[in-house]
Amino acid sequence: xxxLEIAKILRMIALYLEMKDVPFKPQxxxxxxxxxxxLDEDIEEFxxxxxEEKLKELPGIGESIAKKIIEYIETGKIKxxxxxxxxxxxxxxxxxxxxxxxxxxxxxxxKALKIKxxxxxxKACLExxxxxxxxxxxxxxxxxxxxxxxxxxxxxxxxxxxxIPIVEELVLFLKDSKYxxxxxxxxxxxxxxETIGDIDILATSKNKEKVIDYFLTFKEIDHIYAKGPTKAMxxxxxxxxxxxxxxxxxxxxxxxxxxxxxxxxxxAIREIAIKKGYKLNEYGLFDKNNKMIAGKTEEEIxxxxxxxxxxxxxxxNQGEIEAAKKNKIPKLIEYGSIKGDLQVQTNWTxxxxxxxxxxxxxxxxxxxxxxxxxxxxxxxxxxxxxxKKLLSQMQEIDKLNSKFKGRIKILKGAEVNxxxxxxxxxxxxxxxxxxxVGAAIHSHFDLPKDIQTERIKKALANPHVDCLxxxxxxxxxxxxxxxxDIDEIIEFAKKNNKILxxxxxxxxxxxxxxxxxxxxxxxxxxxxxxxxxxxxxxNFLDLGVAQARRGWARAEDILNTKEELKF
DNA sequence: GCCGTTTTCGGCCCGACTGTTTTCAGTCG
Numbered sequence: 266x267x268x269l270e271i272a273k274i275l276r277m278i279a280l281y282l283e284m285k286d287v288p289f290k291p292q293x294x295x296x297x298x299x300x301x302x303x304l305d306e307d308i309e310e311f312x313x314x315x316x317e318e319k320l321k322e323l324p325g326i327g328e329s330i331a332k333k334i335i336e337y338i339e340t341g342k343i344k345x346x347x348x349x350x351x352x353x354x355x356x357x358x359x360x361x362x363x364x365x366x367x368x369x370x371x372x373x374x375x376k377a378l379k380i381k382x383x384x385x386x387x388k389a390c391l392e393x394x395x396x397x398x399x400x401x402x403x404x405x406x407x408x409x410x411x412x413x414x415x416x417x418x419x420x421x422x423x424x425x426x427x428x429i430p431i432v433e434e435l436v437l438f439l440k441d442s443k444y445x446x447x448x449x450x451x452x453x454x455x456x457x458x459e460t461i462g463d464i465d466i467l468a469t470s471k472n473k474e475k476v477i478d479y480f481l482t483f484k485e486i487d488h489i490y491a492k493g494p495t496k497a498m499x500x501x502x503x504x505x506x507x508x509x510x511x512x513x514x515x516x517x518x519x520x521x522x523x524x525x526x527x528x529x530x531x532x533a534i535r536e537i538a539i540k541k542g543y544k545l546n547e548y549g550l551f552d553k554n555n556k557m558i559a560g561k562t563e564e565e566i567x568x569x570x571x572x573x574x575x576x577x578x579x580x581x582n583q584g585e586i587e588a589a590k591k592n593k594i595p596k597l598i599e600y601g602s603i604k605g606d607l608q609v610q611t612n613w614t615x616x617x618x619x620x621x622x623x624x625x626x627x628x629x630x631x632x633x634x635x636x637x638x639x640x641x642x643x644x645x646x647x648x649x650x651x652x653k654k655l656l657s658q659m660q661e662i663d664k665l666n667s668k669f670k671g672r673i674k675i676l677k678g679a680e681v682n683x684x685x686x687x688x689x690x691x692x693x694x695x696x697x698x699x700x701x702v703g704a705a706i707h708s709h710f711d712l713p714k715d716i717q718t719e720r721i722k723k724a725l726a727n728p729h730v731d732c733l734x735x736x737x738x739x740x741x742x743x744x745x746x747x748x749x750d751i752d753e754i755i756e757f758a759k760k761n762n763k764i765l766x767x768x769x770x771x772x773x774x775x776x777x778x779x780x781x782x783x784x785x786x787x788x789x790x791x792x793x794x795x796x797x798x799x800x801x802x803x804n805f806l807d808l809g810v811a812q813a814r815r816g817w818a819r820a821e822d823i824l825n826t827k828e829e830l831k832f
Numbered sequence: 833g834c835c836g837t838t839t840t841c842g843g844c845c846c847g848a849c850t851g852t853t854t855t856c857a858g859t860c861g
Contacts, residue, residue: 535846548847
C-alpha cells in the first residue's frame with residue numbers, strides 16, 4: 266500500500282515549492298496529498314482497476330500530478346523531486362517539523378550556513394551562528410533551540426481516549442474562571458478523530474486577556490510557546506500542545522466552526538459562502554456590505570448557507586456537504602444510547618475484576634446487559650478458558666443472574682480464538698450453550714491477505730459464531746492491521762448474517778470509520794463494545810459511539826442500542 | 833497545479849502572533 270508514501274512525497278514537493286515561494290502550486294500538491302491519503306483503496310489497485318486516466322478524477326489530481334504518481338509507482342522516484350533535492354539537499358520533512366521552522370527558513374539556513382538537518386541546526390544554534398544572520402536574532406535562535414528540544418521529546422499523535430481526562434480537566438479549570446462565559450474544545454478532538462495532534466480550545470469572554478492569563482496558570486503547563494491578547498499556545502507536561510483562543514460572544518459559532526474543521530470542510534463551506542456573495546471567517550458570516558448575518562451559533566451559519574446542520578464527527582469533506590445540501594444527513598447514533606456491552610473480560614482470564622464487580626459497575630452505568638467474553642484456551646498468555654472452565658463460568662453467571670435479577674442481565678459469551686487454519690479452539694457443543702460468541706484473531710498476524718481473509722471467513726462460517734471482534738486487529742501507534750480484504754469480509758457477513766464489532770477500546774477503535782460506512786451501505790449490522798479488562802474500561806462505550814458517528818452510523822445500524830437482544 | 837451554476841483563463845482562505853523590523857516576512861492553523 267503506497268498511498269501514505271505517495272502522500273508524503275507530494276507533501277515534500279509542496280514544501281520545496283513553498284521554499285522557492287512558488288505561488289499556488291504548494292497548495293495544489295498539498296491537496297493532492299490529502300486526496301491520496303483519504304483514498305480507502307490501495308492506489309496501485311485503484312489504477313489497475315480503473316486505469317491511469319481515472320486518477321485525474323480524484324479531487325486535486327490533474328494531468329501533471331497523475332503523471333508523477335505513475336512515475337513514482339513505476340520507478341520508485343519522481344524526477345522533479347530528485348532535482349529539487351539535488352539543488353537543496355536538506356531533510357526538509359524533519360526540519361519543517363520543528364515548531365516555527367518553515368520551508369523558507371530552511372532555504373535561508375541552507376544558503377547561509379549549509380544546514381541540512383536537525384543536527385546541523387542544533388549545532389549552528391549552539392555556536393550562535395543563527396543570531397548573526399539577517400532577519401534572525403538572539404531570541405529566534407533560542408526559540409529554535411527550544412523547539413528542537415521539544416521536537417526530540419515530542420510524542421507524536423495522542424490517542425483520543427487517553428487524553429480526554431486531561432482535556433476535560435483543563436476545560437473545567439477554565440470554566441471555573443469567572444471571566445469565561447462559553448467554552449468548547451474544537452479541532453480533531455471535537456471531531457473525535459482517533460488520534461489527536463494538538464488541542465484547540467475556544468472560549469468567549471468580556472475580558473479576553475484575563476482568560477489568557479488565567480489559562481497560563483494551569484498547573485500542568487510545561488512550556489508557553491506564544492501569548493497574545495486573544496490567543497495562547499502551550500505544551501502540557503504530558504507533551505500535548507494546547508491552543509486557547511478567546512473570541513466575542515457574537516462570534517462563538519463562527520469560531521467554533523472554523524476551529525473545529527476539518528480544514529477541507531472549512532474550505533468547502535467557505536466556497537459555498539463566497540458563491541452566495543458572503544464572506545465566512547472565524548468572526549462570522551458577512552454579506553456584501555460586510556454586515557454580519559450570522560456567527561453566534563454554528564446552526565445559524567449552516568442555515569444561512571442553506572445547509573443542514575452537520576455534526577462535527579463527519580466534517581471531513583467526505584460527502585457530508587453534498588448530503589447537507591439535500592437535507593440527507595442521517596440522524597447519527599447518540600451518545601449514551603448503548604444499552605449493553607458485549608465484550609467484557611474478567612479475572613477468569615486477563616481481566617482485573619470479577620464478573621460480579623463488572624456487573625455492578627455496568628448497573629451504575631445504566632446498562633441493561635453485559636456479555637462476559639473471556640478468552641479461550643489456546644490464548645495461553647491470558648489463561649484462556651477451556652471447555653470445562655467455560656461450563657463452570659456459565660454456572661457462576663446463572664447464580665449472579667438470579668442475584669441481580671431485574672437490575673442487569675449477564676449474558677454468557679466468549680472471545681473465541683481463531684486458530685491458524687480458521688478453526689475455533691472450543692467445541693461446537695459448548696459454543697452452542699453460549700448466548701453470544703465473538704471470534705477473534707490473536708496470532709499469525711502476518712499471513713498473506715487472501716489466506717488471512719479465508720481464515721476469518723472460515724471462522725465466521727461456524728453457525729455458533731455471532732460476531733467478529735476487532736476485525737482488523739490494529740492497535741493505534743503500535744500495530745498495523747493484519748492484511749485482510751475487508752470488502753470480502755463485509756460481503757460474507759452480509760450473506761451469513763454475522764455482526765462486525767466496533768471495538769471501542771481507545772487504541773483499537775476497530776472497525777475504522779470508513780469500514781463502518783461500508784457496513785452501513787451493505788446493510789451489515791454492528792455492535793459497539795468496550796473490550797473492557799477492568800471496571801473503568803466500561804466507560805469507553807461513548808468512544809465507540811463517536812467512532813460509529815464518524816462512520817455515519819444511525820442507532821438502527823448498531824444492534825446493542827436495543828434494550829434486548831436475540832442472537 | 834487544479835478547477836469551473838459568474839470562468840478552459842484567472843482565480844486560488846485568511847487572520848493571529850512573533851521577531852526583527854520601522855512596515856513586514858514567516859509560520860501556523
